[in-house]
Amino acid sequence: MSLLDDLADVGRAPGGGYARHGFDRAEAEMRDWFREQAGRRGLDVETDRNGNLWAWWGTPGPDALVTGSHLDSVPGGGAFDGPLGVISALEAVSRMDRPARPFAVIVFTEEEGGRFGVPCLGSRLLTGALAPDRARALRDADGVTLAEAAASAGVDPVHIGRDEEALSRIGTFVELHVEQGRGLDVPVGVGSTVIEHGRWRFSFMGEGNHAGTTVLGDRHDPMLPAAETVLATRRIASTVDARATVGRLVPHPGGTNVIPSTVDLWLDARGHSRDVVAELTGVAERAAAAEGCTLTVTEESYSGTVTFDPTLRDRLTDLLGAPELPTGAGHDAAVLAAHAPTAMLYVRNPTGISHAPEEFAEDTDIEAGVVALTRVLESLSR
Structure with a gap:
Protein backbone atom coordinates (compact mmCIF):
# COMPACT_ATOMS: atom_id res chain seq x y z
CA MET A 1 0.00 0.00 0.00
CA SER A 2 2.93 2.33 0.56
CA LEU A 3 3.88 1.85 -3.10
CA LEU A 4 0.37 2.89 -4.16
CA ASP A 5 0.68 5.86 -1.83
CA ASP A 6 3.89 6.88 -3.62
CA LEU A 7 1.84 7.45 -6.77
CA ALA A 8 -1.24 9.00 -5.18
CA ASP A 9 -0.46 12.56 -6.27
CA VAL A 10 1.03 11.83 -9.70
CA GLY A 11 -1.15 12.95 -12.60
CA ARG A 12 -4.26 13.86 -10.64
CA ALA A 13 -6.99 15.09 -13.00
CA PRO A 14 -8.79 18.39 -12.23
CA GLY A 15 -12.20 16.70 -12.40
CA GLY A 16 -11.16 13.72 -10.25
CA GLY A 17 -9.20 10.56 -10.84
CA TYR A 18 -5.99 10.48 -12.85
CA ALA A 19 -4.72 11.58 -16.25
CA ARG A 20 -1.52 9.66 -17.03
CA HIS A 21 -0.95 9.15 -20.73
CA GLY A 22 1.76 7.82 -22.99
CA PHE A 23 4.88 10.00 -23.16
CA ASP A 24 3.36 12.81 -21.06
CA ARG A 25 4.80 14.37 -17.91
CA ALA A 26 2.76 12.27 -15.47
CA GLU A 27 3.68 8.99 -17.14
CA ALA A 28 7.33 10.05 -17.23
CA GLU A 29 7.20 10.61 -13.46
CA MET A 30 5.61 7.18 -13.01
CA ARG A 31 8.32 5.59 -15.13
CA ASP A 32 11.07 7.30 -13.11
CA TRP A 33 9.44 5.92 -9.96
CA PHE A 34 9.46 2.43 -11.48
CA ARG A 35 13.14 2.66 -12.37
CA GLU A 36 13.97 3.69 -8.81
CA GLN A 37 11.87 0.90 -7.26
CA ALA A 38 13.29 -1.71 -9.62
CA GLY A 39 16.82 -0.60 -8.78
CA ARG A 40 16.11 -1.04 -5.08
CA ARG A 41 15.31 -4.68 -5.81
CA GLY A 42 18.44 -5.28 -7.83
CA LEU A 43 16.71 -5.19 -11.21
CA ASP A 44 18.38 -3.64 -14.26
CA VAL A 45 16.02 -1.47 -16.32
CA GLU A 46 16.19 -1.03 -20.06
CA THR A 47 13.85 0.66 -22.55
CA ASP A 48 13.01 -1.16 -25.75
CA ARG A 49 12.55 0.44 -29.16
CA ASN A 50 8.82 1.03 -28.48
CA GLY A 51 9.24 2.70 -25.11
CA ASN A 52 8.32 -0.34 -22.99
CA LEU A 53 10.35 -0.72 -19.78
CA TRP A 54 11.98 -4.07 -18.91
CA ALA A 55 13.42 -4.61 -15.42
CA TRP A 56 15.61 -7.72 -15.57
CA TRP A 57 16.52 -9.87 -12.61
CA GLY A 58 19.91 -11.08 -13.75
CA THR A 59 20.96 -11.56 -17.37
CA PRO A 60 18.28 -11.11 -20.05
CA GLY A 61 17.68 -14.22 -22.10
CA PRO A 62 15.23 -16.35 -24.07
CA ASP A 63 12.27 -18.19 -22.52
CA ALA A 64 12.00 -15.54 -19.83
CA LEU A 65 9.26 -15.43 -17.24
CA VAL A 66 7.77 -11.93 -17.56
CA THR A 67 5.19 -10.18 -15.41
CA GLY A 68 3.91 -6.61 -15.14
CA SER A 69 1.26 -4.31 -16.55
CA HIS A 70 1.03 -0.58 -17.35
CA LEU A 71 1.19 2.75 -15.52
CA ASP A 72 -0.92 5.00 -17.76
CA SER A 73 -4.62 5.67 -17.25
CA VAL A 74 -7.76 6.64 -19.10
CA PRO A 75 -8.81 10.28 -18.64
CA GLY A 76 -10.18 10.50 -15.11
CA GLY A 77 -9.18 6.91 -14.35
CA GLY A 78 -8.83 5.16 -11.01
CA ALA A 79 -5.75 4.48 -8.91
CA PHE A 80 -5.59 0.71 -9.47
CA ASP A 81 -6.00 0.07 -13.20
CA GLY A 82 -2.48 -0.67 -14.37
CA PRO A 83 -0.37 0.40 -11.38
CA LEU A 84 -1.69 -2.44 -9.18
CA GLY A 85 -0.20 -5.00 -11.57
CA VAL A 86 3.19 -3.26 -11.64
CA ILE A 87 3.29 -2.76 -7.88
CA SER A 88 2.26 -6.37 -7.21
CA ALA A 89 5.02 -7.56 -9.54
CA LEU A 90 7.62 -5.49 -7.68
CA GLU A 91 6.36 -6.75 -4.33
CA ALA A 92 6.47 -10.36 -5.61
CA VAL A 93 10.13 -9.85 -6.53
CA SER A 94 10.79 -8.75 -2.94
CA ARG A 95 9.30 -12.02 -1.66
CA MET A 96 10.85 -14.46 -4.15
CA ASP A 97 14.13 -16.32 -4.35
CA ARG A 98 16.07 -15.63 -7.51
CA PRO A 99 14.42 -17.54 -10.40
CA ALA A 100 16.24 -20.30 -12.22
CA ARG A 101 15.13 -18.90 -15.61
CA PRO A 102 15.47 -15.36 -17.01
CA PHE A 103 12.96 -13.06 -15.33
CA ALA A 104 11.68 -9.53 -15.99
CA VAL A 105 9.05 -7.06 -14.83
CA ILE A 106 7.64 -5.06 -17.74
CA VAL A 107 5.79 -1.76 -18.00
CA PHE A 108 3.95 -1.33 -21.28
CA THR A 109 3.53 2.07 -22.93
CA GLU A 110 0.07 3.63 -23.46
CA GLU A 111 -2.06 0.57 -22.71
CA GLU A 112 -5.24 2.59 -22.34
CA GLY A 113 -4.95 4.57 -25.55
CA GLY A 114 -5.96 7.66 -23.61
CA ARG A 115 -3.69 9.99 -25.57
CA PHE A 116 -3.41 8.55 -29.09
CA GLY A 117 -6.60 6.51 -29.31
CA VAL A 118 -5.10 3.06 -29.88
CA PRO A 119 -5.17 0.74 -26.86
CA CYS A 120 -2.27 -1.54 -25.93
CA LEU A 121 0.03 0.62 -28.04
CA GLY A 122 3.31 -0.69 -26.59
CA SER A 123 2.41 -4.36 -26.93
CA ARG A 124 0.82 -3.87 -30.37
CA LEU A 125 4.01 -2.25 -31.64
CA LEU A 126 6.19 -4.89 -29.99
CA THR A 127 4.29 -7.73 -31.66
CA GLY A 128 3.80 -6.01 -35.01
CA ALA A 129 0.02 -5.77 -34.60
CA LEU A 130 0.24 -2.02 -35.30
CA ALA A 131 2.10 -0.74 -38.36
CA PRO A 132 4.91 1.71 -37.49
CA ASP A 133 3.90 4.28 -40.11
CA ARG A 134 0.36 4.35 -38.82
CA ALA A 135 1.59 4.63 -35.24
CA ARG A 136 3.96 7.50 -35.99
CA ALA A 137 1.11 9.47 -37.60
CA LEU A 138 -1.31 9.12 -34.67
CA ARG A 139 -2.20 12.48 -33.12
CA ASP A 140 -3.42 13.49 -29.69
CA ALA A 141 -6.12 16.07 -29.01
CA ASP A 142 -3.56 18.89 -29.32
CA GLY A 143 -2.32 17.69 -32.70
CA VAL A 144 0.96 16.28 -31.39
CA THR A 145 1.96 13.15 -33.30
CA LEU A 146 3.10 10.02 -31.57
CA ALA A 147 6.42 10.40 -33.38
CA GLU A 148 6.89 13.85 -31.84
CA ALA A 149 5.83 12.71 -28.36
CA ALA A 150 8.07 9.64 -28.46
CA ALA A 151 11.06 11.69 -29.57
CA SER A 152 10.50 14.17 -26.73
CA ALA A 153 10.57 11.22 -24.31
CA GLY A 154 13.85 9.89 -25.71
CA VAL A 155 12.34 7.12 -27.87
CA ASP A 156 13.49 7.28 -31.50
CA PRO A 157 10.31 7.01 -33.60
CA VAL A 158 12.30 5.78 -36.58
CA HIS A 159 12.85 2.44 -34.85
CA ILE A 160 9.39 1.74 -33.42
CA GLY A 161 7.70 -1.44 -34.60
CA ARG A 162 7.88 -5.21 -34.27
CA ASP A 163 10.82 -6.14 -32.04
CA GLU A 164 11.83 -9.72 -32.76
CA GLU A 165 14.62 -9.74 -30.18
CA ALA A 166 12.43 -8.53 -27.31
CA LEU A 167 9.48 -10.68 -28.36
CA SER A 168 11.61 -13.84 -28.53
CA ARG A 169 12.60 -13.39 -24.90
CA ILE A 170 9.05 -13.81 -23.61
CA GLY A 171 8.59 -17.46 -22.68
CA THR A 172 5.62 -16.91 -20.36
CA PHE A 173 3.75 -13.74 -19.44
CA VAL A 174 1.53 -13.29 -16.37
CA GLU A 175 -0.36 -10.04 -15.77
CA LEU A 176 -2.16 -9.13 -12.55
CA HIS A 177 -4.95 -6.55 -12.84
CA VAL A 178 -7.71 -5.12 -10.72
CA GLU A 179 -11.08 -6.61 -11.63
CA GLN A 180 -13.03 -4.24 -13.88
CA GLY A 181 -16.51 -5.49 -13.15
CA ARG A 182 -18.14 -7.33 -10.28
CA GLY A 183 -17.69 -10.99 -11.18
CA LEU A 184 -15.60 -12.25 -8.24
CA ASP A 185 -16.90 -13.31 -4.84
CA VAL A 186 -13.40 -14.33 -3.74
CA PRO A 187 -10.25 -12.17 -3.60
CA VAL A 188 -8.49 -13.54 -6.72
CA GLY A 189 -9.59 -15.02 -10.05
CA VAL A 190 -7.80 -16.40 -13.11
CA GLY A 191 -8.52 -14.97 -16.55
CA SER A 192 -10.18 -17.25 -19.10
CA THR A 193 -11.07 -15.07 -22.12
CA VAL A 194 -11.19 -11.50 -23.39
CA ILE A 195 -14.17 -10.84 -25.62
CA GLU A 196 -13.60 -9.29 -29.05
CA GLY A 304 -10.79 -10.79 -31.84
CA THR A 305 -11.79 -12.95 -28.90
CA VAL A 306 -8.74 -14.15 -26.97
CA THR A 307 -8.62 -17.40 -25.02
CA PHE A 308 -5.68 -17.50 -22.64
CA ASP A 309 -3.37 -20.50 -22.87
CA PRO A 310 -5.50 -23.40 -21.53
CA THR A 311 -2.58 -25.36 -20.06
CA LEU A 312 -1.25 -22.33 -18.22
CA ARG A 313 -4.74 -21.27 -17.13
CA ASP A 314 -5.51 -24.71 -15.70
CA ARG A 315 -2.19 -24.79 -13.92
CA LEU A 316 -2.96 -21.48 -12.23
CA THR A 317 -6.50 -22.40 -11.23
CA ASP A 318 -5.25 -25.68 -9.72
CA LEU A 319 -2.39 -23.95 -7.91
CA LEU A 320 -4.56 -21.19 -6.46
CA GLY A 321 -7.93 -22.90 -6.21
CA ALA A 322 -9.30 -19.80 -7.92
CA PRO A 323 -12.30 -19.40 -10.25
CA GLU A 324 -11.99 -18.51 -13.92
CA LEU A 325 -13.17 -15.08 -15.03
CA PRO A 326 -13.96 -13.86 -18.57
CA THR A 327 -13.71 -10.13 -19.22
CA GLY A 328 -14.73 -7.46 -21.65
CA ALA A 329 -11.65 -5.36 -20.86
CA GLY A 330 -8.62 -5.47 -23.14
CA HIS A 331 -5.11 -6.05 -21.80
CA ASP A 332 -1.53 -6.34 -23.02
CA ALA A 333 -1.65 -10.02 -22.04
CA ALA A 334 -4.35 -10.53 -24.68
CA VAL A 335 -2.11 -8.97 -27.35
CA LEU A 336 0.82 -11.20 -26.34
CA ALA A 337 -1.38 -14.33 -26.26
CA ALA A 338 -0.80 -14.97 -29.97
CA HIS A 339 2.97 -15.07 -29.43
CA ALA A 340 3.59 -16.74 -26.05
CA PRO A 341 1.66 -18.51 -23.28
CA THR A 342 -0.05 -15.78 -21.26
CA ALA A 343 -2.26 -15.70 -18.18
CA MET A 344 -4.06 -13.14 -16.07
CA LEU A 345 -4.89 -12.82 -12.40
CA TYR A 346 -7.68 -10.49 -11.24
CA VAL A 347 -8.00 -8.90 -7.81
CA ARG A 348 -11.58 -8.40 -6.62
CA ASN A 349 -13.14 -4.95 -7.01
CA PRO A 350 -16.14 -4.66 -4.62
CA THR A 351 -17.51 -1.54 -6.34
CA GLY A 352 -17.46 -3.11 -9.80
CA ILE A 353 -16.44 0.34 -11.08
CA SER A 354 -13.39 0.89 -13.27
CA HIS A 355 -12.10 3.68 -15.50
CA ALA A 356 -13.42 6.06 -12.85
CA PRO A 357 -12.20 7.44 -9.49
CA GLU A 358 -14.43 5.01 -7.55
CA GLU A 359 -12.38 2.01 -8.72
CA PHE A 360 -11.30 0.12 -5.60
CA ALA A 361 -9.74 -2.94 -4.04
CA GLU A 362 -9.55 -3.85 -0.34
CA ASP A 363 -6.11 -4.01 1.31
CA THR A 364 -6.67 -7.66 2.22
CA ASP A 365 -7.55 -8.53 -1.38
CA ILE A 366 -4.50 -6.69 -2.68
CA GLU A 367 -2.37 -8.74 -0.30
CA ALA A 368 -4.09 -11.92 -1.51
CA GLY A 369 -3.28 -10.88 -5.07
CA VAL A 370 0.40 -10.41 -4.26
CA VAL A 371 0.50 -13.79 -2.50
CA ALA A 372 -1.17 -15.43 -5.50
CA LEU A 373 1.15 -13.76 -8.01
CA THR A 374 4.21 -14.72 -5.95
CA ARG A 375 3.08 -18.36 -5.80
CA VAL A 376 2.47 -18.41 -9.54
CA LEU A 377 5.83 -16.84 -10.39
CA GLU A 378 7.70 -19.16 -8.02
CA SER A 379 5.98 -22.16 -9.59
CA LEU A 380 6.70 -21.04 -13.14
CA SER A 381 10.28 -20.02 -12.40
CA ARG A 382 11.35 -23.54 -11.45
Missing part, protein backbone atom coordinates in the same frame (compact mmCIF):
# COMPACT_ATOMS: atom_id res chain seq x y z
CA HIS A 197 -13.64 -5.53 -29.19
CA GLY A 198 -12.80 -2.56 -31.36
CA ARG A 199 -12.87 1.20 -31.71
CA TRP A 200 -14.32 3.14 -34.64
CA ARG A 201 -14.41 6.85 -35.49
CA PHE A 202 -17.58 8.24 -37.10
CA SER A 203 -16.80 11.56 -38.83
CA PHE A 204 -19.81 13.65 -39.85
CA MET A 205 -19.13 16.54 -42.26
CA GLY A 206 -21.62 19.36 -42.70
CA GLU A 207 -21.50 23.11 -43.13
CA GLY A 208 -20.28 25.48 -40.46
CA ASN A 209 -22.42 28.58 -40.03
CA HIS A 210 -23.78 31.25 -37.69
CA ALA A 211 -26.06 29.92 -34.93
CA GLY A 212 -28.19 33.07 -34.86
CA THR A 213 -28.64 33.99 -38.51
CA THR A 214 -28.98 30.60 -40.24
CA VAL A 215 -32.60 29.50 -40.38
CA LEU A 216 -33.24 25.84 -39.62
CA GLY A 217 -34.17 24.95 -43.19
CA ASP A 218 -30.81 26.17 -44.49
CA ARG A 219 -28.69 24.17 -42.06
CA HIS A 220 -26.46 21.15 -42.66
CA ASP A 221 -25.65 20.51 -39.02
CA PRO A 222 -23.52 17.39 -38.42
CA MET A 223 -24.44 17.40 -34.74
CA LEU A 224 -27.91 16.07 -35.56
CA PRO A 225 -26.85 12.81 -37.26
CA ALA A 226 -24.14 12.43 -34.61
CA ALA A 227 -26.79 12.68 -31.90
CA GLU A 228 -29.00 10.13 -33.67
CA THR A 229 -26.00 7.80 -33.86
CA VAL A 230 -25.33 8.11 -30.14
CA LEU A 231 -28.95 7.26 -29.31
CA ALA A 232 -28.97 4.33 -31.74
CA THR A 233 -25.81 2.84 -30.23
CA ARG A 234 -27.47 1.41 -27.13
CA ARG A 235 -30.59 0.33 -28.99
CA ILE A 236 -28.63 -1.66 -31.54
CA ALA A 237 -26.19 -3.14 -29.00
CA SER A 238 -29.02 -4.38 -26.83
CA THR A 239 -30.47 -6.42 -29.69
CA VAL A 240 -27.29 -8.51 -30.15
CA ASP A 241 -26.11 -8.70 -26.53
CA ALA A 242 -23.13 -6.43 -27.18
CA ARG A 243 -21.53 -3.64 -25.17
CA ALA A 244 -21.25 -0.38 -27.09
CA THR A 245 -20.32 3.08 -25.85
CA VAL A 246 -19.78 6.55 -27.27
CA GLY A 247 -17.45 8.07 -24.72
CA ARG A 248 -16.03 10.90 -26.80
CA LEU A 249 -17.64 13.38 -29.18
CA VAL A 250 -15.75 16.36 -30.63
CA PRO A 251 -17.40 19.13 -32.69
CA HIS A 252 -15.27 21.49 -34.77
CA PRO A 253 -14.72 24.36 -34.25
CA GLY A 254 -16.61 23.91 -30.98
CA GLY A 255 -18.03 27.39 -30.44
CA THR A 256 -21.24 27.88 -28.47
CA ASN A 257 -22.72 30.14 -31.15
CA VAL A 258 -21.36 28.16 -34.12
CA ILE A 259 -23.01 25.40 -36.13
CA PRO A 260 -20.17 22.88 -36.32
CA SER A 261 -18.64 22.01 -39.67
CA THR A 262 -17.62 18.54 -38.49
CA VAL A 263 -18.42 16.25 -35.59
CA ASP A 264 -16.29 13.22 -34.73
CA LEU A 265 -17.49 10.55 -32.34
CA TRP A 266 -15.70 7.44 -31.19
CA LEU A 267 -17.49 4.13 -30.73
CA ASP A 268 -16.17 1.43 -28.42
CA ALA A 269 -17.93 -1.87 -29.17
CA ARG A 270 -17.33 -5.27 -27.54
CA GLY A 271 -18.97 -8.59 -28.30
CA HIS A 272 -20.55 -8.81 -31.80
CA SER A 273 -18.88 -5.46 -32.35
CA ARG A 274 -18.73 -5.62 -36.15
CA ASP A 275 -22.44 -6.46 -36.28
CA VAL A 276 -23.10 -3.35 -34.19
CA VAL A 277 -20.90 -1.19 -36.42
CA ALA A 278 -22.51 -2.45 -39.63
CA GLU A 279 -26.03 -1.67 -38.45
CA LEU A 280 -25.03 1.59 -36.79
CA THR A 281 -23.29 2.76 -39.95
CA GLY A 282 -26.55 2.37 -41.86
CA VAL A 283 -28.39 4.47 -39.27
CA ALA A 284 -25.67 7.12 -39.33
CA GLU A 285 -25.57 7.30 -43.14
CA ARG A 286 -29.31 7.80 -43.39
CA ALA A 287 -29.28 10.45 -40.67
CA ALA A 288 -26.37 12.25 -42.34
CA ALA A 289 -28.08 12.23 -45.74
CA ALA A 290 -31.29 13.60 -44.25
CA GLU A 291 -29.36 16.59 -42.91
CA GLY A 292 -27.33 17.12 -46.09
CA CYS A 293 -24.14 15.86 -44.45
CA THR A 294 -21.65 13.15 -45.31
CA LEU A 295 -20.12 10.39 -43.18
CA THR A 296 -16.80 8.55 -43.00
CA VAL A 297 -16.31 5.54 -40.69
CA THR A 298 -12.77 4.51 -39.76
CA GLU A 299 -11.77 1.40 -37.85
CA GLU A 300 -9.05 2.51 -35.42
CA SER A 301 -8.42 -0.81 -33.67
CA TYR A 302 -9.85 -4.30 -33.50
CA SER A 303 -9.04 -7.45 -31.51
